[in-house]
Amino acid sequence: MNALPATTPEATLASARRTLAIEAQALRDLEARLDDTFAQAVDMLLHCRGRIVVTGIGKTGHVASKVAATLASTGTPAFFMHAGEAAHGDLGMITAEDVMLAISYSGSGSELLTIVPVAGRIGARVIAMTGNPSSELARLADIHLDVSVAQEACPMNLAPTASTTTALAMGDALAVACLEARGFGPEDFARSHPGGALGRRLLTHVRDVMRQGDALPTVGPDATLSRALEEMSAKGMGMTVVIDENRHPIGIFTDGDLRRLIERRGDIRGLTIIEGMTRAPRTVRPDALAVVAAEQMDTLRLNQMLVLDENGALLGALHMHDLMAAKVV
Structure with a gap:
């Protein structure tokens, strides 16, 4: 086994602060970029008569799974669909009443580019969340949300770090905006979390x-x-x-x-x-x-x-x- 390179507590803390600073700046840039497109996306989610199908693959797949869970627990019915599995039968879960939220930083993943046009032909609307407004996925979508970052926190600018942070934050922003628009309150939240502490407090008589x-x-x-x-x-x-x-x-x-x-x-x-x-x-x-x-x-x-x-x-x-x-x- 190769020996680990020497490091110091100071160097470790400097690395952590650099990572947090890069990701914090990415979120500030994301906030500054928000425009009416975000409002249109929220309106589409609010008027969805089916379910929000959140999809992605790889690291953004993990983000998509969390975004779906947050939407579902805050009053916007949603579920996660793995983009790879969707191409092999899971697309049968999508209906014309649904909205697909497709997350891919590059906007060029083959799995998503395979399933998004099919979802469109079924009649589902599509919101894309990418870091490339000129990508094919962005062009295929009805609405595109830009989650691009100036740089990743990874020193090689390769591992998804700042980009997954902005995607996750954008998902949270969508969920909270829908929550507030629906007037979703503590008792509604408790009904979605009957096993949690809040659920027990608000549902136990x-x-x-x-x-x-x-x-x-x-x-x-x-x-x-x-x-x-x-x-x-x-x-x-x-x-x-x-x-x-x-x-x-x-x-x-x-x-x-x-x-x-x-x-x-x-x-x-x-x-x-x-x-x-x-x-x-x-x-x-x-x-x-x-x-x-x-x-x-x-x-x-x-x-x-x-x-x-x-x-x-x-x-x-x-x-x-x-x-x-x-x-x-």
Whole structure:
């Protein structure tokens, strides 16, 4: 194995700064070049009645895959199609209602030049993203977006570096412009990301995480403290709800209430639950967002909160541990 050439931390940092400076300048140049053509491309994407088919090959293929994912997750239905696979059957996924976004820095890749005319004959519109406005791909497209760079960050000016950065940034600009035009908000984003933290926060309601049925500790107002403690131990919520004959809560008895009652009364064996419970417990509706309930519980320093229906009847109860297990907090 050949020995690595000698280097220094200073030389390494200088290389990194040079790369970042070149790519930052490429993005500034891209911003300065934006014109009405970009607005036309966004308008075409917004009025697409099918899907946005993003395609490329090699390094720009990786960029295309990310651009498709960003579009799809921000309200513009899209998917990635590998240009090489498209020429061998995957073009069958394209319809006349679609828009193809073809990415190639040179604009002369044989795979794209093979499939773009076919997509056009199918009836799909084509947006090309290249670094050469005079390229064949740019001429074939309905709209061309110029992502050219003065130089690559690669010292040999060969490896796609600054050029892939500008292509990726242009894809992000298209996605964000479409997002804003559609009025796509946090709840829309959450529906596209149900498994993520934002999705859990915006899509999880109280009814999804509350304890209910047999898992809910309840006693009547005449229950002894011994009976209440049995219920609390069996259900493991650190409390029991005190309900009337119509299942309306008249109070709550928690571990904290037990400690305070012992401090006040000493011997509590002969007491009933109504003598130690906290009246008018905090409540929430089942359709409230779990994260809002969690914030209220945190502010009020509560571990539990009761869930009532529109008539004030008990439906369930929240426990902070359950909210944490559901990754709402």
